[in-house]
Amino acid sequence: MKSINMEGKTITVLGLGYIGLPTSIVLAKAGHKVNGYDPNEEVVKTLNSGKIHIVENNVQDEFKKVVDSGNFKAFSKIQPADVYIICVPTPFKEDNKEEKLADLSYVESAAHDVATVVKEGDLVILESTVPPLTTKMVANIIEKDTGMSKDKFHTVHCPERVLPGKILYELEHNDRIIGSDREESALMAKNLYESFVKEGTCYVTDDITAEMCKLVENTFRDINIAYANELSIICHELGIDVFKLIELANKHPRVNILTPGVGVGGHCIAVDPWFLVEKFGDNARLINTARHVNDYKPLWVSNQVEEEIKHDKNVKIGVLGLAYKPNIDDLRESPSIILAEDLIKKGYTVYGCEPNTKKEKIKNIEVKSLDYVLENCDYLVITLANKEFLEKKEKIFAKKHYNCIGLK
Ligand SMILES: NC(=O)c1ccc[n+]([C@@H]2O[C@H](COP(=O)([O-])OP(=O)(O)OC[C@H]3O[C@@H](n4cnc5c(N)ncnc54)[C@H](O)[C@@H]3O)[C@@H](O)[C@H]2O)c1
Structure with missing residues (x-):
């Protein structure tokens, strides 16, 4: 043409x-x-x-x-x-x-x-x-x-x-x-x-x-991430390591399961599938379910953290990563923020750490430097592999923590 x-x-x-x-x-x-x-x-x-x-x-x-x-x-x-x-x-x-x-x-x-x-x-x-x-x-x-x-x-x-x-x-x-x-x-x-x-x-x-093309691309990704996130919940119940399981399952020549995380955020994948749900209602059942699975994940992580710290309100929690993906400043629809806010709502003291974003941009969560969080928190939730966190991995792992992303 x-x-x-x-x-x-x-x-x-x-x-x-x-x-x-x-x-x-x-x-x-x-x-x-x-x-x-x-x-x-x-x-x-x-x-x-x-x-x-x-x-x-x-x-x-x-x-x-x-x-x-x-x-x-x-x-x-x-x-x-x-x-x-x-x-x-x-x-x-x-x-x-x-x-x-x-x-x-x-x-x-x-x-x-x-x-x-x-x-x-x-x-x-x-x-x-x-x-x-x-x-x-x-x-x-x-x-x-x-x-x-x-x-x-x-x-x-x-x-x-x-x-x-x-x-x-x-x-x-x-x-x-x-x-x-x-x-x-x-x-x-x-x-x-x-x-x-x-x-x-x-x-x-x-x-x-063209309009549908963009929406179905992001929905494809959302559904696949939802599968990984759902597996992480099932594996927790079974007491097995989801990251190991996925690594082994992906040895199959036609299987490529994605990596679970704290949820799905951002202005695109967490939003676009809803445009299809809004327009197509019951005919978009799978799409709707995947959105709910991914939206539930940070709340599920919040419950796991509570169990791990035995509901002790004196435990100071640090959430490492508040943007919706590593090494960026974008906070839109971020599941780490939903997780931190949920823990705060339950009455815990939470410090967030996000080296890529100005403090003033983050409302409702007290934002501290990584050194402060390492010094003052009793329990860490690792939500993103920001480069600053990778540099201090040993210190992070030395603390009690919940590793949402299978950081090694
Ligand atoms: N950010 C991404 O990675 C990404 C990727 C693919 C698609 N998109 C899509 O691109 C679009 C824009 O996203 P973004 O991330 O750039 O948003 P953004 O919020 O970063 O920027 C949008 C800008 O538009 C301005 N604006 C608002 N009303 C306006 C008007 N009437 N006229 C001119 N400017 C106006 C705002 O002030 C803002 O500066 C969205 O539909 C988004 O879904 C974003």
């Missing part, structure tokens, strides 16, 4: 977080003029002072280069362009934590923002992870706000599948799925992505398949 040349087009990226900022950088590096737009004035101020506001490998250095090249500037008002890339959050609705319903208000507001500046022939790309049919919703909002028929502009969904810690590398190396209900629109987006995707292939499909 041919692509349509997008050279020389200006781009406005909406949302300058973990996805929008690195995406702006790779686009600017590829020679495009990029306007970053974020309504958070602090973010814009920080970026325009030459600093970044997220913790992510290599981003600060590469950001400096694109700012120096003149290809990137941040704004707190949307700037007119030829292409709009929407990278805004898609969390759960705050007012209904139980049902876990998709909050599309950021996407809606971004679509309204685009409608204030979009012109005929422009390309609007939705990168945020969304429930099926949301790309059509974006087109409908723009059509309604502008009065311009949706065949006069282009709407595309191109989901993001990067790994935090390796975002810049993966943006240039991963395959991309580009979906639209019009081939011409998809081909425009394909050309744009091919300007920075060095190693991966850009595959073109329809918009709904």
Whole structure:
């Protein structure tokens, strides 16, 4: 399939977080003029002072280069362009934590923002992870706000599948799925992505398949992790080592069981499967169950810790790792935080330790340095293999502990 040349087009990226900022950088590096737009004035101020506001490998250095090249500037008002890339959050609705319903208000507001500046022939790309049919919703909002028929502009969904810690590398190396209900629109987006995707292939499909693609990828991972987490609970009952069991089971040539942990966190795997449960109810039974298994795991760990310390409220507990995975600052949906908060709620003294995140970002948990925790806690819960913990492994293992991750 041919692509349509997008050279020389200006781009406005909406949302300058973990996805929008690195995406702006790779686009600017590829020679495009990029306007970053974020309504958070602090973010814009920080970026325009030459600093970044997220913790992510290599981003600060590469950001400096694109700012120096003149290809990137941040704004707190949307700037007119030829292409709009929407990278805004898609969390759960705050007012209904139980049902876990998709909050599309950021996407809606971004679509309204685009409608204030979009012109005929422009390309609007939705990168945020969304429930099926949301790309059509974006087109409908723009059509309604502008009065311009949706065949006069282009709407595309191109989901993001990067790994935090390796975002810049993966943006240039991963395959991309580009979906639209019009081939011409998809081909425009394909050309744009091919300007920075060095190693991966850009595959073109329809918009709904592209939306589902992202959701089924993360759901696949969630279900597989749920299996490992459920096994850890069963093995505990049997009194055997789940990590040893999995190592042996994986000697089978067609078996590859994942490693259990304290649960599942982050803005993606812990969230996206709920979009399918919300839309498909009883037809998404396996997906729903896996989500419940993974959400239960930190509470189960909390119960095990209580048993191990014999419900002694004088025992000071240290939780080693509060982000949702090792060596990153992202706390969203983190199961370690759920674990620590549950122990606090039960009346225990808990100190959290997370070397990658500023203390002020963590509410409800007293955060201390690793040395403080080692000195003052009687019992440790190892939830993440942060590099700082690996360096002091002997001291950690010398204390009574619960090893959620099979750290050796
Ligand atoms: N973080 C990841 O690793 C990852 C991976 C794959 C997909 N995603 C998806 O990408 C999307 C963005 O995630 P993120 O991690 O970058 O979020 P983020 O919270 O780090 O950044 C989002 C930014 O969007 C801004 N914003 C809010 N409303 C806006 C609007 N109307 N216009 C412009 N900007 C607006 C916010 O101020 C914030 O700075 C989500 O849908 C997420 O599920 C994230």
